[in-house]
Amino acid sequence: MSLIIDQLSCSLGKRRVLHDLAGMEARPGEITALIGPNGAGKSTLLRAIAGITMASGHMTLDGLSLETQSLGQRTRKLYYLPQDTSTQAALSVFEAVLLARRTQVVEPNRHALAAVAQALQSLELDPLAERELAALSGGQRQRVAIAQAIVRRPRLLMLDEPTSALDLHHQLQVLDYLHRLARQDDVIVVIAIHDLNLAARFADHLWVVKEGRHIVSGRPGDVLTPQRLREIYAIEADVEWPPGSSPRITPRSATRRLGS
Amino acid sequence: MKATTFSPSSANSTTTVARYHARQRRQRWLIAATALATLMSLLLDIATGPGAYALSDVTKALLAPSEVSRVLQVVVWDIRLPVALMAIVVGASLAIAGAQMQTLLNNPLADPFTLGISSAASFGAALAIVLGFGVLPVAGTLLLTGNAFVLAMLASLMIWGLSRLRGVSVQTMVLMGIAIMFFFNALLGMLQYVASAESLQQLVFWSLGSLSKASWGKVGLAGLALVVTIPVFVRARWRLTALRLGDVQAQAMGIDVGRLRLRMLLCCALLSATAVAFVGTIGFVGLVGPHIARLLVGEDQRAFLPMSALTGALILSLTSILSKTLIPGILLPIGILTALIGLPFFVSLILSSRKEIWR
Numbered sequence: 001m002s003l004i005i006d007q008l009s010c011s012l013g014k015r016r017v018l019h020d021l022a023g024m025e026a027r028p029g030e031i032t033a034l035i036g037p038n039g040a041g042k043s044t045l046l047r048a049i050a051g052i053t054m055a056s057g058h059m060t061l062d063g064l065s066l067e068t069q070s071l072g073q074r075t076r077k078l079y080y081l082p083q084d085t086s087t088q089a090a091l092s093v094f095e096a097v098l099l100a101r102r103t104q105v106v107e108p109n110r111h112a113l114a115a116v117a118q119a120l121q122s123l124e125l126d127p128l129a130e131r132e133l134a135a136l137s138g139g140q141r142q143r144v145a146i147a148q149a150i151v152r153r154p155r156l157l158m159l160d161e162p163t164s165a166l167d168l169h170h171q172l173q174v175l176d177y178l179h180r181l182a183r184q185d186d187v188i189v190v191i192a193i194h195d196l197n198l199a200a201r202f203a204d205h206l207w208v209v210k211e212g213r214h215i216v217s218g219r220p221g222d223v224l225t226p227q228r229l230r231e232i233y234a235i236e237a238d239v240e241w242p243p244g245s246s247p248r249i250t251p252r253s254a255t256r257r258l259g260s
Numbered sequence: 261m262k263a264t265t266f267s268p269s270s271a272n273s274t275t276t277v278a279r280y281h282a283r284q285r286r287q288r289w290l291i292a293a294t295a296l297a298t299l300m301s302l303l304l305d306i307a308t309g310p311g312a313y314a315l316s317d318v319t320k321a322l323l324a325p326s327e328v329s330r331v332l333q334v335v336v337w338d339i340r341l342p343v344a345l346m347a348i349v350v351g352a353s354l355a356i357a358g359a360q361m362q363t364l365l366n367n368p369l370a371d372p373f374t375l376g377i378s379s380a381a382s383f384g385a386a387l388a389i390v391l392g393f394g395v396l397p398v399a400g401t402l403l404l405t406g407n408a409f410v411l412a413m414l415a416s417l418m419i420w421g422l423s424r425l426r427g428v429s430v431q432t433m434v435l436m437g438i439a440i441m442f443f444f445n446a447l448l449g450m451l452q453y454v455a456s457a458e459s460l461q462q463l464v465f466w467s468l469g470s471l472s473k474a475s476w477g478k479v480g481l482a483g484l485a486l487v488v489t490i491p492v493f494v495r496a497r498w499r500l501t502a503l504r505l506g507d508v509q510a511q512a513m514g515i516d517v518g519r520l521r522l523r524m525l526l527c528c529a530l531l532s533a534t535a536v537a538f539v540g541t542i543g544f545v546g547l548v549g550p551h552i553a554r555l556l557v558g559e560d561q562r563a564f565l566p567m568s569a570l571t572g573a574l575i576l577s578l579t580s581i582l583s584k585t586l587i588p589g590i591l592l593p594i595g596i597l598t599a600l601i602g603l604p605f606f607v608s609l610i611l612s613s614r615k616e617i618w619r
Contacts, residue, residue, distance in 0.1 A: 047508075050511075050512060052508065052511045052512065071511065071514055071515075071516060072514040072515075072516070074514070075512065075513060075514030076514070079512060080512045081512065082506075082508045082509060082512065084506075084508075085505075085509065087504065087505050087506060087509075089504035089505055089559050090504075090554050090555075090558040090559040091501070091504065091558055091559055091560060092280075092283065092558065094276065094279075094280045094283075095280075095501075095558070095560045096505070098280075099498060099501055099502055099505075099513075099560075100513060102498045103498050103499065103502055103513040103514060103515065104513065104514065113277045113280065114273065114277070116276075116277075116280075117272075117273035117274075117276040117277050118273060120276060121272055121273060121276070126272055126273075126275075126276045129276050129279060129280065130279055130280075130283060132558070145509075148509075
């Protein structure tokens with residue numbers, strides 16, 4: 001039971017953004033990191049899986065074909081958290097998270113309120129529950145967006161650069177939280193991420209895309225090699241895997257210089 | 261998905277929920293207080309005018325008509341109540357339409373006036389007044405109202421039709437609304453240029469907005485537009501609130517944003533066209549009402565929708581009183597007063613938009 005992508009293509013206008021992506025699998029209980037350079041099609045891929053961007057091809061979630069399901073049907077099982085979560089809506093944090101729950105399930109009010117309170121507390125957002133979204137910092141807003149995601153209890157959770165607005169403390173805290181969420185609740189978590197050190201540390205599995213094509217998938221130790229990094233990012237990098245500690249990827253130089 | 265990652269302390273959860281309930285209670289109190297203020301304003305509006313009556317007499321005439329004089333009965337029931345109710349109904353309609361247009365188009369300056377719907381209605385009225393031309397096979401006073409309604413609906417449908425085009429952004433839709441406003445203003449100018457002095461005077465009076473032609477029939481029809489559209493908005497309350505988080509987030513929550521925008525714009529078109537057709541051009545109520553509501557209760561549609569309706573109704577009702585009392589013995593066109601009150605607000609909104617109040 002997992003998310004499987006097979007022959008997925010997508011065009012935005014006349015430009016083809018994803019080219020027959022195939023052989024990509026994300027498993028429950030694991031974090032799958034989607035990596036690749038700018039413009040690789042990471043966000044488009046996540047949006048195509050979510051049904052927000054039209055795509056052709058075949059995808060299954062727990063054996064069910066996703067392409068035959070409407071946006072509403074898909075979002076009962078999966079949730080896509082976009083990179084840009086900034087908003088000036090005059091809504092409190094509690095109202096915003098309740099909204100995420102209410103657009104998904106019809107249930108007695110007290111159940112919904114309890115679920116919201118739990119989600120807020122698990123992300124240490126309860127002191128901000130009455131604060132308006134517009135008054136939050138970027139990092140706080142991103143944590144609220146994650147609370148909106150988890151309150152829906154999706155089977156598949158896709159996050160587009162979830163740590164981009166977070167400080168180091170909150171980056172580690174959020175990724176650790178997602179790691180536990182995947183393990184303990186058997187959720188399929190897919191994260192598009194630029195920070196390779198964080199990807200190597202927290203992901204169980206990597207999907208690598210470049211120019212809309214699937215380059216390779218596998219365990220971080222197999223994928224994150226100096227040769228691969230040169231091929232994918234056009235960089236020279238040192239990759240160290242000290243026993244018993246987190247992997248270290250140190251970029252040394254770009255293989256191409258601007259203006260050369 | 262199991263819930264093992266959630267391991268909250270129930271005491272903290274209870275406190276968070278209690279604080280949310282307190283916020284809801286505050287919103288309900290504010291809505292109730294505004295409703296009471298609107299009711300008081302309605303009574304005061306009925307009591308105000310040539311030959312002012314005490315509030316107690318007015319209340320008595322409303323609750324027990326048989327116990328007051330025939331004159332008071334006629335003044336209250338046949339003359340003033342339809343006008344006062346029209347102010348409430350039109351104010352609520354314009355404010356709801358404005359609130360939803362601002363939500364749907366993600367623009368704080370969107371309302372029936374700024375999107376050209378009022379200009380289109382004025383052109384429709386001008387067709388009837390200046391050329392005697394009717395777009396519907398009706399005669400008499402209905403000719404003007406029918407024209408204004410059809411043209412206002414046409415302008416709304418033009419914005420609606422545009423929104424159906426693929427890839428059209430909400431910003432383009434707002435700009436298109438402004439283009440529609442200029443287009444109909446130009447056509448109106450042409451008709452004014454060829455109009456006789458008498459027609460011109462009549463047209464100017466209509467375009468300044470007036471409640472004085474209100475009748476029970478018109479109040480009923482304007483009220484019907486509210487009765488038809490409010491349940492649609494109530495049913496879509498969560499989806500409409502989600503739109504304020506942006507299209508992508510709303511879609512991530514499973515909302516078909518395009519379809520929702522089309523349906524709701526159609527309801528806005530019906531509300532604004534009906535209101536403008538009966539009372540002429542009354543600007544800024546659809547702009548100011550929702551902004552006050554937003555400041556008071558936020559943008560959760562469960563509170564924002566009723567509060568917008570009530571603030572719009574209250575503003576127009578108070579303006580109606582002001583139009584009768586500002587210069588004793590003279591009934592000022594209500595559209596002039598709403599513009600005078602609304603313009604400074606409009607300018608302040610433009611200035612705050614520069615500070616990126618709305619993205």
